[in-house]
Every structure is written in C-alpha cells, then in structure tokens.
Amino acid sequence: MPPPLPTPLRALPPLSTYTNISLPSFIPNIALPPAPLISVPPFTMNSPLPASDSMITESLPTTESRKVLVLGNGTRLEFFNSDVPCPPSLSFAKDIPKLGRVWDDARPEFSPSECSLKIKGNAIALKHWPVVYSYSHDQRWRGTKGAWDTWKWIAERYHQSTPENFWEEFRDEHGHTMSFTAITRMLRKQRTEADQRLVQQQQEQLGLEFSQQYNVRGRAMVRVSAIAKRVGKNGQL
Numbered sequence: 001m002p003p004p005l006p007t008p009l010r011a012l013p014p015l016s017t018y019t020n021i022s023l024p025s026f027i028p029n030i031a032l033p034p035a036p037l038i039s040v041p042p043f044t045m046n047s048p049l050p051a052s053d054s055m056i057t058e059s060l061p062t063t064e065s066r067k068v069l070v071l072g073n074g075t076r077l078e079f080f081n082s083d084v085p086c087p088p089s090l091s092f093a094k095d096i097p098k099l100g101r102v103w104d105d106a107r108p109e110f111s112p113s114e115c116s117l118k119i120k121g122n123a124i125a126l127k128h129w130p131v132v133y134s135y136s137h138d139q140r141w142r143g144t145k146g147a148w149d150t151w152k153w154i155a156e157r158y159h160q161s162t163p164e165n166f167w168e169e170f171r172d173e174h175g176h177t178m179s180f181t182a183i184t185r186m187l188r189k190q191r192t193e194a195d196q197r198l199v200q201q202q203q204e205q206l207g208l209e210f211s212q213q214y215n216v217r218g219r220a221m222v223r224v225s226a227i228a229k230r231v232g233k234n235g236q237l
Contacts (some may be wrong), residue, residue, distance in 0.1 A: 072105030087144040088116040093180040102188055103155035110198050153187045195228035
C-alpha cells in the first residue's frame with residue numbers, strides 16, 4: 001500500500017491585511033506635573049572640594065607637662081616644652097669670661113643680655129639648662145649635655161675665687177694662658193684624681209661594708225666616677 005500524501009500548506013493572507021490597520025486620529029492630552037528645579041551653585045577653580053573621610057585631619061589635644069623654674073631674681077617661671085626653643089649653638093672657647101657671666105643668674109656679674117636662651121622673655125642662665133631640657137621626650141638635650149658638662153666644670157672653677165686667680169692657675173710652662181681645650185683636659189685630670197682619693201677614703205672607712213653600700217641591684221659598683229657621685233649625694237664630700 002503506498003504511503004499517504006503530505007497535507008498541503010495553507011496559504012497566508014495578503015500583506016495588506018496587516019498594514020491597513022486604522023489608528024486613532026488623536027492622542028489623549030495627559031497633564032504631567034512640572035519637574036522640580038534643582039539649584040546648582042556655580043563651580044569655579046577656587047571652589048573647595050568636598051572632604052572625604054581620609055582627607056579630614058583633626059589636631060588632637062596633647063598633654064604637656066608643666067615645668068617651674070625659679071630664676072635668680074626670684075621670678076617663678078612656668079612653661080611647657082613647646083615654649084622652649086632648641087638649644088642655641090654656643091662656644092666659649094675664645095671667651096671664658098662670658099661663660100662666667102651667663103652661667104649663674106644669682107651672681108652679681110650675671111649678664112641677661114648675653115644669654116642666648118630666653119623663655120617668655122626671660123633670660124635663662126646656663127646652669128638651668130638641665131631643668132629646661134631634661135625629660136622633654138625629645139633628642140634636643142642629648143646633643144647638648146656633653147658640652148654643658150664641660151661648661152659646668154670651667155664655670156664653677158672660674159667662680160671659685162677670682163678671674164685673676166683662675167688665669168694664674170691655668171698657665172702653661174711658658175707663662176701663657178691655657179686654651180679652652182687644655183683647661184678642660186686639666187680639669188678632667190684633677191676631677192679623676194679627686195674621685196680616686198674620695199673612693200679610697202670610703203674603702204678605708206667602710207672596709208668590707210663598702211661593696212654592700214655601693215652597689216647597683218646587688219652588684220658592686222666599679223666605676224670610680226659613679227661611686228664618687230653617689231658619695232657626694234650622700235653628703236659625705
């Protein structure tokens with residue numbers, strides 16, 4: 001038996017059926033609300049940019065310790081570390097008499113106008129510098145302390161008697177006044193010898209108790225200058 005024939009395709013309607021569609025002759029007029037007006041400020045090159053969280057900087061209050069210094073004239077000077085300038089660069093190698101005039105504000109020869117350090121308009125004598133700069137939590141005093149120790153040795157010896165006696169003592173073999181460096185070297189030698197004598201006296205007086213009295217955390221002190229310094233603090237000079 002032969003297979004059935006396929007069903008013939010249905011003819012599509014003509015194209016005019018889709019194109020001849022009548023549209024309404026009018027579009028309804030629907031009233032819409034007006035758009036809101038937004039005021040935008042004019043932008044110029046000088047207009048500040050909005051700050052983001054990463055750009056905001058706020059200075060937090062810092063706590064400074066207040067210091068009190070009683071000057072030679074009785075003035076009670078209160079100040080903070082921020083009131084103190086960096087230590088001025090000084091040299092007395094060619095002018096030891098000036099060192100004597102600016103060292104101690106309690107002495108009659110003190111010269112405020114020659115003082116290089118001033119706080120709130122007050123001249124600060126050199127002997128007060130450790131109070132001014134110590135415990136400032138910065139490195140300013142570390143670089144000056146060594147020079148200050150040398151100034152202290154010379155100024156205190158200079159004031160022990162008179163300037164004439166000072167220069168009479170510090171003369172070389174040719175009768176010329178010694179240089180600042182030579183005086184410092186001689187004073188250091190004299191201090192070392194004095195410390196050795198003082199420690200020896202303490203050893204002879206205390207005997208076996210010497211190491212018990214002069215120790216640090218149970219270990220006997222061996223540096224002569226450190227022992228002599230403690231003897232001085234104990235009022236045994």
